[in-house]
Amino acid sequence: METLKAVLNLLMLPHRGSATALEAEAFRRLEAFLRAQGVEAQPLPFRGVRSYGPELLGLSLLLALAPLSPLFPLLGALGFYLYFTGRRPWGRLLDRFPSQNFLAWKGDGEKALVLLAHVDTAKTFFLYHPRRVRAFRAHFLLNASLAFLSPLLALTPLKWPLGLYFLVQAGLLGHRELKAPYVEGGNDNASGVAVATALFLETTPPKGWRLGLALTGCEEVGALGAKALVPHLPPGALVLNLDNVGRGELFYVEGEGMLRYYPYRGALLEAARKTPGARPLRYRLAYFDALPLAQRGFPTLTLIRLEGGVPPDWHCGTRTPVKAGSSRIL
Structure with missing residues (x-):
């Protein structure tokens, strides 16, 4: 619980807009926090855009x-x-702004489980x-x-x-x-970053396994961080994505896609299906960082909380990821 609160406090910035100076500041704070816990996170720089608006325009x-x-x-x-x-053949012309991912590991097994969460936030819109x-x-x-x-x-x-x-x-x-301003992003996705970081720090991987922590930038503008992460993941790594997990009813996502539907596969999905009381979801509302990984064959699962079928405070500006304290996170 203390780790959750500490990470949430670190991310209390006016916003963490994709590929902006405040996204970079959030990564600097996370790097310092992880280093204080004895974890060296590898920065993985790439270039992206600050908003999806110009492309849709x-x-x-x-x-x-x-x-x-x-x-x-x-x-x-x-x-x-x-x-x-998930395809942007024009991306090389538009991706001009620096962003980054963080990737950290513990354990030395041949099998790998990666905890994934995006750091950046989006601009709001009337919708x-x-x-x-x-x-x-x-x-x-x-x-x-x-x-x-x-x-x-x-x-x-x-x-x-x-x-x-x-x-x-x-x-x-x-x-x-x-x-339109960028939102503060308490639920989307300070909550996921806090949970992923806490799980990483507090979990000792069993023999034969490595545990990874992947924090990405530019998720809100086309999951660009996840695409840039792909070459740095070991083949067949299990990926557990945490997005909007601060408030609402918890679901595990079986697959996603705004147009074409991409089903998830692998051991994490099978384990979720066997968990008593776990609620499945076919997510068609938007996309996650998990999408480019699922498209490339990684065994993937996403956890999300919804209220009335949508993420609470979705891109509409809220600092707090929970209404009644951090005990509501996972």
Whole structure:
């Protein structure tokens, strides 16, 4: 419990926005804390973006050009599919800002279990307001349907309302980039970092096993930290991802995917399914750091807490990860 409180206090910054100076400050604090516990965390630098807004804005503008030519919405629909299945072929052009992961190990066995949690926080948006957030999935599916139909709709008179719809959306995304603040991220994901760190420090791996702690940056902008982490993990490592575990009902995630669904596999999932009272979840609301790992064949499991089907205080600004004390975390 003391470790949980200590890590939560370390992360009480105005925000930890992806690839920002305050994300870097959070990693500096975590590094100093781990070193004080006798743990040397290996920094793994990479480059990312500070917000997903410009990419979605660009896709919205392509779709908004439907009245001019079907080619533009065709490109927009392709980009939409690629982005929301975890592919960013344009990433090398946009990933300009420094971010990092931390990776620490204890034990020396051939088998490995990695505790994974992301450090960064996101900008807010009007869709994350508590009165609207339960419609987040429905809004996404509407966008996806219109995006994929747009090359055909561009050949009909409906191209004009379609173009206007995505033009308004581009304007809202532009306003978000200019005006929306980053959130403090108590639940998402100081809670996961605190739990992962406490479990790592307080667990002695059994003979034949290594225990890893992987803290990532840039999760909120496309799980970029998890993608950069892949080459540093031993093949076949079990990965337990902790995200939004501060408040609500606890679920284990069987698989995820906003468009295409990717089922998890492996020993952690099988163990969760055999645990009495454990509640399964097929997560389609957004994505986790676990997604690029599952796509690359790692045996993966995510734990999350939900209230009313959504993470509490999801990207809407809260400093405290729990309402009634840290005893609510896991």
